Amino acid sequence: MPPAAPTTLGSDRGAFDAIVVGAGPAGTSAALALAQKGFRVLLLERGDYPGAKNMFGGMMAYCPAPEELVPGFWERAPWERAVTKRVLSVVGGGSSTSLVFQAASDSGRPSAGGGSTSDQTLTGFTLFRPQFDRWYAEQAVAQGVTLLTGCRVEGLLLHDGAVWGVRIAGAEDVVEAPVVVACDGTLSLVAQQAGLHTGVRAEHVALGVRALYALSEEGIDERFALDGREGATYEFLGCTEGIRGGSFMYTQTETVSVGMVLHLDSLKARGVPPYGLLERFVASPPAASLLRAARLVEYSAHLLPEAGTRMVPRLSAAGLLVAGDAAGLCYTNGLIQEGMNLAMTSGLLAGRVAAEALAEGDLSARRLARYAGELERSFVLKDMKTFDRAVDFMREDRLFTVYPRVISALMEDLYRSDGTPKEKIGPLARRALKGELPVRALIADLFRGGRGYL
Numbered sequence: 001m002p003p004a005a006p007t008t009l010g011s012d013r014g015a016f017d018a019i020v021v022g023a024g025p026a027g028t029s030a031a032l033a034l035a036q037k038g039f040r041v042l043l044l045e046r047g048d049y050p051g052a053k054n055m056f057g058g059m060m061a062y063c064p065a066p067e068e069l070v071p072g073f074w075e076r077a078p079w080e081r082a083v084t085k086r087v088l089s090v091v092g093g094g095s096s097t098s099l100v101f102q103a104a105s106d107s108g109r110p111s112a113g114g115g116s117t118s119d120q121t122l123t124g125f126t127l128f129r130p131q132f133d134r135w136y137a138e139q140a141v142a143q144g145v146t147l148l149t150g151c152r153v154e155g156l157l158l159h160d161g162a163v164w165g166v167r168i169a170g171a172e173d174v175v176e177a178p179v180v181v182a183c184d185g186t187l188s189l190v191a192q193q194a195g196l197h198t199g200v201r202a203e204h205v206a207l208g209v210r211a212l213y214a215l216s217e218e219g220i221d222e223r224f225a226l227d228g229r230e231g232a233t234y235e236f237l238g239c240t241e242g243i244r245g246g247s248f249m250y251t252q253t254e255t256v257s258v259g260m261v262l263h264l265d266s267l268k269a270r271g272v273p274p275y276g277l278l279e280r281f282v283a284s285p286p287a288a289s290l291l292r293a294a295r296l297v298e299y300s301a302h303l304l305p306e307a308g309t310r311m312v313p314r315l316s317a318a319g320l321l322v323a324g325d326a327a328g329l330c331y332t333n334g335l336i337q338e339g340m341n342l343a344m345t346s347g348l349l350a351g352r353v354a355a356e357a358l359a360e361g362d363l364s365a366r367r368l369a370r371y372a373g374e375l376e377r378s379f380v381l382k383d384m385k386t387f388d389r390a391v392d393f394m395r396e397d398r399l400f401t402v403y404p405r406v407i408s409a410l411m412e413d414l415y416r417s418d419g420t421p422k423e424k425i426g427p428l429a430r431r432a433l434k435g436e437l438p439v440r441a442l443i444a445d446l447f448r449g450g451r452g453y454l
């Protein structure tokens with residue numbers, strides 16, 4: 001077990017080359033990358049254990065970063081199911097229309113040599129953050145990282161604009177180190193204190209609410225048509241009562257995560273309590289049959305970045321690097337929700353740049369700015385830039401109100417069989433759109449959507 005938080009860290013002064021704030025996926029990756037280069041790393045986590053305060057929807061998209069840091073990572077990590085089925089549903093007027101992706105059987109499972117047995121269809125893994133984050137931090141401890149839990153960083157030590165350590169709440173002394181890596185999540189007090197951003201704005205973040213339901217493993221396999229350790233992710237558009245956002249259901253081994261990700265400004269404008277919204281979704285047709293007789297285990301809520309690269313702050317300063325959600329590196333474009341893989345990869349890159357800078361004895365702002373270049377060259381910032389327009393498009397209210405109704409009306413007409421003559425899709429679509437939105441608005445949305453995704 002990691003040692004408890006000391007009341008004083010005075011005796012540790014000068015004992016560490018680097019301090020990492022936050023033992024989530026970004027922080028543990030940064031700590032591992034530094035420790036592997038032989039540096040003495042202090043990893044500080046405010047929770048009673050890593051993962052204690054962390055939750056997410058449930059699927060981590062595959063990325064190679066953790067395999068570079070922990071040998072045999074995917075064979076040993078406590079993941080729940082390998083995702084082979086992804087379902088996207090549009091819900092409106094009581095009916096739903098779904099697009100189902102079913103990967104080739106056995107794809108997505110890690111092979112003995114790392115990676116997957118079928119890289120072409122590899123998607124990712126569902127996991128539990130309290131178990132996963134704890135296990136991952138234990139790998140860092142095994143590689144020499146000093147982990148202190150129950151330690152909340154409450155301030156930075158700054159001199160002439162350079163960071164040289166942190167203050168810990170309740171501790172009498174400070175902890176010094178030539179470099180600090182901030183991985184303290186969406187609100188990042190550390191990045192804010194260093195002047196890298198001026199605080200999070202409601203239009204840049206979403207509130208995620210999640211309920212966890214217990215079901216037997218066989219029950220999940222049967223209801224979601226899964227086999228062995230196969231898993232499924234279900235995303236729903238149109239069941240957030242007009243609030244910008246979406247709902248999800250992800251399968252773990254013996255539990256199902258059900259939740260919503262809601263744009264905070266849209267939620268505030270509507271003044272609807274999020275848990276009531278989630279309860280109504282759980283009781284609604286697409287979810288209710290899948291969750292029949294399932295037992296509610298817990299509720300949780302968390303903020304996540306949602307504004308694409310617009311939210312990414314300056315990524316470094318003298319003596320400081322920022323990674324993961326703290327750097328706004330998380331996005332959803334309505335089809336894909338990614339954050340964990342971006343957190344691990346950015347943490348790895350931040351740790352490596354910090355290690356090189358330590359080896360050269362140059363922790364200047366100019367030297368550490370190379371981290372931004374590393375992120376630009378990686379899939380992290382490339383993917384975020386690729387989908388920036390799609391992320392913007394997701395701020396269009398009509399996507400969550402008008403279009404789900406129009407798609408449902410069109411599909412109902414298409415499949416209606418009542419002894420009257422059938423019509424082609426064109427006239428059916430015109431009828432579904434009538435009174436819902438002007439053709440000009442439809443063309444504008446098709447254009448914007450096309451630029452976002454095509």
Ligand SMILES: Cc1cc2nc3c(=O)[nH]c(=O)nc-3n(C[C@H](O)[C@H](O)[C@H](O)COP(=O)(O)OP(=O)(O)OC[C@H]3O[C@@H](n4cnc5c(N)ncnc54)[C@H](O)[C@@H]3O)c2cc1C
Nearest residue numbers: 022024025026046056057059153185208324325339340343
């Ligand atoms: C509802 C929801 C659904 C999501 N679904 C998905 C998904 O399906 N797939 C996906 O990839 N991503 C998803 N995400 C996003 C994903 O959870 C994040 O991108 C990821 O956790 C970021 O990792 P991180 O290490 O940067 O930050 P975090 O996981 O937030 O970790 C930060 C750590 O820092 C600690 N900390 C914070 N402040 C301090 C302090 N002052 N001192 C010490 N410690 C501190 C925290 O306790 C925490 O352990 C979802 C998020 C939510 C909320």
